[in-house]
Amino acid sequence: MRTTDPGRLLLPLAAFALGIALGRSWPGAGAWALAAGIGGGAELAALARGFGPADRRLPAAAAAVLLFTALGQAAWNHRLDTLRAASADLVALSARPGRHVLTGQVLRAPVATEDGVLALVAVAALHDPAGDRPLHGRLALAVRGLAPEDLEPGAWIRFACRLKPIRNHRAPGAFDRENRWATRDVRVAGFVDHPLRLLRAAAPAPSGAISRARLRLERTRARLLGALRARLPQPARGLAVAMTLGEKAELEPAVREAFARTGIGHLLAVSGLHLAMVALFAGGGLAWCLRRSRWCLEHLHLRKTATAAALAAAAAYAGLAGFSPSALRALLMVGAFGTALLADRPQAPLNALALAGWGLLLLDPCYLFDVSFQLSFAAVFFLVLAAPLLGGAGGDADETPGWFRRRARACVLVTLVATAATAPLVAWHFQRFSPLGLAANLAAVPVVGGLVLPALLLAALLWPVAPGAAALAWKGLAPVLSAVAALVERAAALPGAAAWIPRPGILPVTAYAALLAAGLVALGRGARRRGAISLAGALLLAAGWAAGAPNPAGRDLVLHVLDVGQGTSQVVELPGGKVVVVDGGGRRGTAYDMGARVVAPFLRTLGRTRIDVLVASHPEADHVGGLPALVEQFDVGEIWANGDRSRDETWRLLMEAAAARKVPVRVWRRPGRVTLGGAEVEVLPAGGCSRRGGRNARSLVLRVQAGPASLLLPGDIDRRREACLVESGLPPADILVMPHHGSRSASSPAFLARVRPRVAVCSAGWRNAFGHPAPEVLARYRRAGIPVLRTDRNGTVTARWDGTAWTVTGSPPGPFFRAEAADQGAERVASTAPASAASSTSGVIRVAPIPSESTK
Template sequence: PARGIAMALLLGERAWLSNNLKEAFARTGIAHLLAVSGIHMALAALLIGGLARALLLRSEWITLRFSVKKLATPLALIGVVTYAGLAGFSPSAVRAMVMILSFGAAFMIDRPQTPLNSLAIAAWALLIFNPLYLFDISFQLSFMAVFFLIMFSPYLKSVSEYKEVDGQKSFWIYIKAFILVTLIATLATTPFVAWHFQRVCFFVGLLTNLLVVPLTSFVILPGLLFGTILLPFFPELASGLWQGVGWLLDYLVVFINFVSGWSWSAVWVPRPSILQVSLFYLFLGSLALTGHWKISRALAVMFFALLLSVSAYREWMFSHQESLKLHVLDVGQGTSQVVELPEGKLMVMDGGGLRSPYFDVGERIVAPFIRHLGYRKIDIIVLSHPEQDHVGGLAALVRQFPVGELWTNEDISKNSSWKQLLETCAQRGVRHRVWREGGVEYVENVMVRVWPSTGCEGARGHNGRSLVVELDYGMRSILLTGDINRAREQCLLKEGLGPVDVLVVPHHGSKTSSSSEFVGQIRPEIAIVPVGWRNSLKLPNPQVLERYRNAGSNLLRTDLDGTVCVEINGNEISVDTYEVNNL
């Protein structure tokens, strides 16, 4: 791992890092070290400029006639631009490069060096080149951290100006200043981290940054850069230097893996609203200006109070929600349904799942969607049947959320995702309820009717034995069918299943389901087909779609319409889709 980390530290290249190691860096709040940024550029400028200055000072003729610093500065700036190019001109690298170029140009022409102007020039340069950088997470985190460090710079200067009786700055003053820098950078980036990743590691991040950043900035990274400069001239010395750095990196990996293993090192949080993020930055900005404007302190208090009020109101809205919302997610060729129940309850039926081991649908799609809605826990997870395209993402949900119950049918499977789900539930103490007989549960004022396959002779295979769930709310009903086949449809009709308002079409619209009798009997007002775009199975079947159209159903498909949201409020039904197709 030391070689991969060295490549990431030097060039921002993460291809040599394992997913587990990248996750460990993220959980400990130091993933920013793996991107080329201001620290890298400043060190490159200092090393190249310092080396050029040392060589120029060896010439008495140059020293007596020119400013050695101004002669060395262009060489340092050329080195910075070259380094940014080697790093692929990433947003953080370009931001640091432009700022250093601005400072260097101001120094060359004897103009004042203004950090905010340099930051603004860097932002404009990037956005003129590519306006979409405004939405890039690297751009947002990099500029926000530097902006607030500049805003709080008067406080940082006041801390560093304290002196001991003997006139020497205390070691603890440097520590205090560094803690303040780390705290400001962490506060400045936390809202955007919560917005994009729904995960924060505030306290552990402070600890690891205080320990790892100085080691990286003053020992590891200078060693890597200096070794690179020495390599063409003294290869043996460069090799020895890199070996020493590699030894440090090995110990660093051990430390990072240890800290990332703490259960509380990173905390999952709901995605904050735009209003919450804005109020937080207004509060932080007002706090930074308290030394300049008297009114800033009052503004900081006001914005903080508004932030608390908005957050409290958001929580109150969840606990007093009166409507029922069904979200049929676009998870590719699979099925996942998220049901928002009244009074802040949440049910998830199936978690999608791809056959690729490199993409966990639950971790990458379903869990972020739930946090985007604002939920911190899942009351009920329902698995229709243990096949990969339905069970694949559920284990990740159990790992990332407190879960009340897991509902399944009697089926068992050799599928690794099914085994992982049961193991994760056992580790976290999630109650596993196996439905062998049909029954009714009430979640607040929603009647949840569960239809297992018991007694249905034609229900063969995992698909046919899928657990079927009907949700009745007011005068409206929703039917979630899993992958049931025609024989199972007949059994449901015999058991008394009648017309429904909203249907998630069985088995992704396959011709093995949705018989003419079934469609004619239930006659859904809205029929939603969970299906993958251009899937190899060529689903949904055109004849099945025609049956629903003939029955008067409004057809929606996740491959064409994206995620579909159906809201039932009283007797009214409204439908919204990711693609504009409102009903």
């Protein structure tokens, strides 16, 4: 029986996805989408009436691409509007400081965090002195001091929390938190700092926010999680929970990192392998039972009955796994094949994949930007293209001679194709390359996928009906899982097991994917020469980004003040290719690694593989918290410090990392100058001023001069240290990073009069608890005529000197807060003679208007 041409589903899907991507990156293009949709539809209608079949193909394809691209953009805009409308109440409430008393219902089984739990809550009401009123929206609620068992899915709770919108760190390469939570219809996070600020208001019950079926599913998931936690020690518990339910919160950080380094992190996600096994167990088990009944053999269609049972089991298991993108993709593909069997209509694998893609993107266009969605679809798509090669490698299982060799070749080929398919996405999202990946997958997949995973899934299926047998199975699996974790950690520790690489550009990634697809298709059709040429081109592209290009040798002086929240991190690109990183951001009292999550990806996005100088201005967590990760992930030439010591954990980790990597640490006690590339870096330690202030005041101050252009990076100095610098004859500077995040204790009038910056940049956290930058300090800059950009409102700020003028720009906000952000802009500060040590007053300065919000 004929099947649908895969191109009829794949081409519109690709155009639809393109439209979604354009809608996210090109906001406000609704009129274009409407015009394209009308034009595409009209062209299709005209083609249907005016041309013959042979003449219609190319124009019809072009019209279809135009039409579905417009539909994709319209779908994205609609999703954005519905998400904003659903969360508008909570976003508005989050603008009010202080705690808010809310009532809501727990929607999913909570997961453990470092100091409590994280739960998804549907808010129903707000309680304040003015009275109770309905309030709607979903909330990511973190509760300190609770265990996951303390919050049951479906339970109604009342709690006092602080609210904060979920916002990305606006630095290229940083993790997209906004999109991750948008797939759960969440834009706001709540924080309960003590378990006594939360009470249980009512028992679990179905509601408008959670159906009876979903409630049963979530309660089963919660109980299964509890059973695994109670019966398995770490690290076996983390692996069992991840492999069974796709929940990675229980994994020990070292184990999770080891799986990522060795390229086998996909084993920790619920995927097609999991659902196929569950479907096989359920359908095969039912078929075995039905064959024992003569009545069933006479009255039932065994294959269709077993298929229906397999589909139901797969759907239930996908729900237990939280309906993650990879689980949904696998479920939709299994559903497409199963439905085709029930309808006696064969289904091509590419059609099933396309149907899964359509289902997910129509359900939520945000899935397109989910990493697991991209990795899952890329792997399956290229494996389908390689199916003719895999069939030849696998041979017939009944042909005993050479059977094992053919199966081994097929296994190697599957691993090669899957690794090659996901390599550019791994490089794009994680800037990683694992030379050990092929060998690790060949060793781990048969053991984990063929033995451990089936045993875990069978135990999970047994648990509702025979908990004793399931507990016995988990007990037997515990040493096996612990051994797997130990072996993976040992493999990850091997030299060269993994490498950090620069983030490739979108064009090389696209070209690589096209060449890989063309090569696999050509080889599958027997065109070996053409296929080999295409694959060789893809391999060369991959080798180019995996080897890591040298640091780009630009001629410009560039300062990046990164959006790292309430902290500071500055990247200075010097003429000639040298790079200096001053501080690495950080958060007090949290395991969130700002260096690994924000600063390091940003540097690799710039194409940087080496840090020539890493500066720790002073040992405070909000400045040095991210530095240990930079020492571990980059080739660091030297560390500069001010000589202060600290008992802070991050400072100890920094010194240990420097010792392990044999990075020299230079302590500055006297002023000095160092020539780096085409710039001169002046280092100003506290010296005799150290008695006038605390640790902040003893920050290393850096002044960078490249020709007539200059920067001043003062750390967290206060007014007393500023006075010392003024007394010492500090030269003016074009760009000033505001001292101490714009605190009231700094930016004295005398200091500003001495430095006379063209532009000032404030590094501060959005709605931070310290009130930085202080309103009176901003007013002082405004009175002095100094434009101010802020990382809390403008994102990462980049100041670029091109030899004639400074261009200072912010970073765009995430798509989910773009409508609320009216503080974007770029300033062009032109000067015929910029302030320098020799001349600070000559020349004419032209400053474009600054958005009013940036100096409020």
